[in-house]
Amino acid sequence: MTLNELQDEIIEEFAIYDDWMDRYNYLIDLGKDLEQIDPKYKTEEYIIQGCQSKVWVNADLVDGKIKYGADSDAIITKGIIALLIRVLSNREPSEIVEADLYFIDKIGLKENLSPTRANGLVAMVKQMRLYALAYKAKLNG
């Protein structure tokens, strides 16, 4: 599935929920089910300090593709992380660098990603792209 096909799939999944409570419930479930990251990545080095929730993110290059791992101390944040990982993980660095993450807006979570929100998610997306950029440079180099 392409990156955009996956985004469209998520948009469809959310379309069945017409109230915010169901959407949040779904995010909470995704958050609870998020794959645990290796504890060695849950350190200060990998932390992205938002004002309120902590987010840890790391990226490994496996066979030319990036595999992300991430975690947060807040569950709704974790749910959004799970979606980001689903869309971005296991892709080539250049694809991630160029990705237009339109699904966030379409599923009504844009407010969580506006730069004035202090939950660390904006910084997380930025960090995920930076990892991709670094690996892209490394592969090209």
Place this chain on the structure above:
Amino acid sequence: MSLDLNKIRKDFPLLSQDIYKKPLVYLDNGATTQKPQQVIDAELEMYNALNSNIHRGVHYLSNCSTDKFEEARKKIKDFIKASSDKEIVFTAGTTASVNTIAFSLGEYWIEPGDEIILSEMEHHSNIVPWQMLCERKGAKLKVIPVLDNGELDIDAYGKLLSDKTKIVSVTHVSNTLGTINPIAKITEMAHSKDAYVVIDGAQGIQHGQLNVKDIDCDFYVFSGHKIFAPTGIGVLYGKEEILNKIPPYQGGGDMIDTVTFEKTTYAELPFKFEAGTANYIGAVGLGAAIDYIVSVGIEDIAEQEKELLEYATKKLSSIDGLKIYGTSENKVSTISFLLDGIHHLDTGMILDKLGIAVRTGHHCTQPLTKRFGIDGTVRASFAFYNTKEEVDALYDGLLKVKELFG
């Protein structure tokens, strides 16, 4: 309750709106308070009919504007029981006031090796300006610890005081815990060592009668927006004798007597500390806010807040797994809490969707949240216009949060 809340709530236009199709429950008054129509009207009148720059105009409107500005100063003087209008300096807010004192008093009074005492519950704005002063002057910060119930450890404070202590700067009321500190006693103890006392009144000014003469503090600072007035206006109260001694903070127009390129002489108090065009319209709004709360009744406001605090504390305490941070007997109507195992941000995000506005996070008091071994709380802060029904809405909302995350 002795207040007619139906009538009072009608004075605050913002409160009657719906958020996400649910009635707004505004419990973030510690961050900022809503404005009564009387304050909004006072500002409108200034812009619509009286606006003109203060203090230098020869014309009619400038005199009107100046009169309104100086009337506001007098209202504040009367409200906090200062001795003279000269002791009331208008600033942009609490932060600007603390920075002014840290600079001006620091220049006059602090030498290398001197000590400045703060407390562990201070807002960052009553920490950072003093750290900057310490760096500038080679002075040291000493910190009064906080006890488990959220009160200051006054015995420890007594031990920190010494002949090296030059300034004690503590908050009147903790913005995070709601604790009301014994500021008269703190002042008396500091004065016994000839130290000056600064009180951060940002969270204290709106909760009851204040008498700076009785407290005897040397400075008391607060922001207008936390007492139902506009943003961008604040007050620095300082004893006249001290304000006369210390140098001005910023230079500019309005604070001078005469200027030549060789030497400038400064204006009299309080203008010496009001460089540039003051926020005179904000000041008029602050004056109107004080008129408003005096007309509602300061005692009745305090009584209503006390009832809300007692009701909310009892109600929230009945929720299984809810822990309240700050359990002093002497508290304002602020409750900081956490639901066991649920992140404060998650709690706040769900409450938001229910139309309930609370604050989450460290509330700009990182040393304090660290002291309690947490990185933040959910804070519900009540004003006199809040109702018991709104406390019930918060209670129901928290049950919903528990259901979602449990």
